[in-house]
Amino acid sequence: MKKNIESVLTESRVFAPPPAFVAEARLKAHDLTALHQRAAADPQNFWAELARTEIAWHTPFTVTLDDRAAPNFRWFTDGELNVSYNCLDLQLAQNADQLAIIFEGEPGDVRTLTYRELHADVCRFANALKARGIRRGDRVVIYMPLVPEAVVAMQACARIGAIHSVVFGGFSALSLKERIEDAGARCVITADGGHRGGNIVELKAATDKALTEGCASVDTVYVLRRTGATVPMQLGRDLWWHEAIEGQAEVCEPEWVDAEHPLFLLYTSGSTGRPKGIQHSSAGYLLGAKLTSRWVFDLRSDDVLWCTADVGWITGHSYVAYGPLAAGATLVMYEGAPTYPDGGRFWRICGQHGVTVFYTAPTAIRALMKLGDELPAKYDLSKIRLLGSVGEPINPEAWMWYHRVIGGGRCPIVDTWWQTETGAIMISPIPGVTSTKPGSCTQPLPGIFADIVDDEGRSVTMPDAGGYLVIRKPWPSMLRTIWGDNDRYLETYWKKFQHRLYVAGDSAHRDADGCFWIMGRIDDVLNVAGHRLGTMEIESALVAHPRIAEAAVVSRQHEIKGESVFAFVVCRGARPTGDTKEFEKELRDWVAEQLGAIAKPDDIRFADNLPKTRSGKIMRRLLRAIARGETITQDVSTLENPAIIEQLRGH
Ligand code: PRX
DSSP, X not given: OHHHHHHHHTOOOOBOOOHXXXXXXXXXXXXXXXXXXXXXXXXXXXXXXXXXXXXXXXXXXXXXXXXXXXXXXXXXXXXXXXXXXXXXXXXXXXXXXXXXXXXXXXXXXXXXXXXXXXXXXHHHHHHHHHHTTOOTTOEEEEOOOSSHHHHHHHHHHHHHTOEEEEOOTTBOHHHHHHHHHHHTOSEEEEESOEEETTEEEOHHHHHHHHHHSSOTTOOEEEEEOSSOOOOOOOTTTEEEHHHHTTTOOSOOOOOOXXXXXXXXEEXXXXXXXXXXXXXXXXXXXXXXXXXXXXXXXXXOXXXXXXXXXXXXXXXXXXXXXXXXXXXXXXXXXXXSOTTSSSTTHHHHHHXXXXXXXXXXXXXXXXXXXXXXXXXXXXXXXXXXXXXXEESSOOOHHHHHXXXXXXXXXXXXXXXXXXXXXXXXXXXXXXXXXXXXXXXXXXXXXXXXXXXEEOTTSOBOOSTTOEEEEEEOSOOTTSOOEETTOHHHHHHHHTGGGTTSSEEEEEEEEEOTTOOEEEEEESSSEEEETTEEEEHHHHHHHHHTSTTXXXXXXXXXXXXXXXXXXXXXXXXXXXXOOSOOHHHHHHHHHHHHHXXXXXXXXXXXXXXXXXXXXXXXXXXXXXXXXXXXXXXXOXXXXXXSOXXXXXHHTTO
């Protein structure tokens, strides 16, 4: 990422919003100014007014913000609502026959669902869940391919007040087991498999493995038939999706829940070996997802939004399963890999389904950019009017390519900064208003009091000086806690500045125009191809291998993935020498089995020991410099065995 930081510091191009876009934009400059002014004048009232107009309440709220247990903030506490009702039933009155979802499977199968059909499917599945006794507050793990039923399952949980926890289909059986057990889930919703890169992802087999090894809380498994593969079904526990919904009514009265009722948990990596279950609320989350869908994506009912994220990540929650539906738009969902069967797949889908707003991650943009301009040129991208980027810093080169080749120079780009914890986009251009700069997420949205501070929590006002990215005031879509571990919530996000500021875990700087530039994580979290991975999780996976005594994981820059995993390992017994390729492969496969293929180290280096400080802490900065081939500036005089540096360097 160093290269990116250097190039963004010298980046001076500014792109004003294209006049044609401005003319049609929903949010104009004066609207944005007014929103910022209202938010600054009275933040609570600002959110209260929006919550009243944007959400259909079953019981209106009278309390806007309960901060008595700060920083465990609670919003709109005495209100009652149902998120699925807000996403689906509200559309039935006016937009029942509008398409909600256009789905394309990797093999090429296409299916569409109108709002009416989606509503009926959600109700039928919600009734199927109820028929098995699944109730408000029960945890339901969803481990599915990116197919419409994944959204149906999420919405059905919301409808009956069950708390879903979606686990990305690329995670291993062991990771699934860990998440099921932490959440104490009663039920798992999976499929006989999914299509990815021409292969079948064996989700049911992984589920069976997870359940055989533990997960005593699970009594029900729903299995969607997707690939048609034969999978074993356990009598009494496993039910086929299509059989479970047979005969179920197409109406299901929504369960009215408190505003603070948990809508979902989503596990994400932190700086310990154990992922944390980020807990989101119902009303505050819905408000954030809906408003940002409208503000940032300028969504109209005739828009076709394609957010390429899987529902296993927060982006797929807020901008696939909830926000755009609440805003009444049409979604595109694509099951498979961006380069299957070739690198034109994304662009063909955009052309074929008339995508107007396209939202993806820099890693995908870089991978597709590498394949050249000819592939996108073959497809009709003329309907696209807005482009978005999320998940990691976008380097100016990729930004410019996206702008020129995919956007034809006419589309604004919204580089959106946010996190699993923030629930919704926090810092982003407003496409018809904000001038953009390649590599900057520009400015906080109305009501979001983001700042950059020094070690004492003082605002860093000098342009281009770096600091901690923090949020000064609570916002409705913020995480509420870490499931089952409120101490960790306080420790991770609030302790550093005595519970006064939310610490995002990123470093950033701000230029003379007040635009934010994200520099990267300050903790032991890696961002590999837009996926968040904890170094400790990978280290724990490595040391679980019988031949590994110790491991330290850092990242190095990667041309496409942004960062890649670099592991230094110490074996039990002698250090392997000579041709270690086979053993490296064994370790990679081991990590894939323990965590998932996304966590596989790209580089593995064997050493006799790891560099440590006198107090026994691994010198990660030193390892990072070695992995990145940088000159070593740290003091290494305390090293027990300075010769180790040459070995770590691979010499
Ligand atoms: O480091 C930031 C990076 O991704 C982290 C959040 O990861 P996750 O919770 O998995 O959510 C990703 C999708 C919202 C952040 O702490 N990040 C996210 N968006 C950007 C970004 N870094 C730079 N620019 C962005 N636009």
